[in-house]
Amino acid sequence: MAGEHGRERSRSPSARRAFWQAQLEAIYTRRNPAKLSTIPELLKKFDGQEAVLYTKVCHKYDLNPTKFHTERDARLNGNGV
Structure with a gap:
């Protein structure tokens, strides 16, 4: 994931926000759907x-923060939420 964070810095602010929003949505959808509506506020x-x-968020839900948890990223990591 360290490489991902390095690439993350080179993305536009809107692309960066969309990336992290997707990650948070993947976690909250599976672990705490009631929190989905808080994502925009958290990102701000x-x-x-x-x-x-x-x-x-990963630590709160006992997930590995060195892996990403969208369906696509989880498949690449060999891991899911």
Whole structure:
């Protein structure tokens, strides 16, 4: 994932936000659907620190933050939420 975070910095702000939003949606859809509506607010609060937010959410739901959890990324990682 370290390489992913490096590539993440080179993305446009809207692409970066969409990437992290997809990751959070994947987790919340499976682990806590009631939180889906909070994602835009969380991304705004953690603007520029999306990886920190992602790590916190992963730890809360006992997930590995070094792996991504959208269906596509989970298949690439050999891991799912």
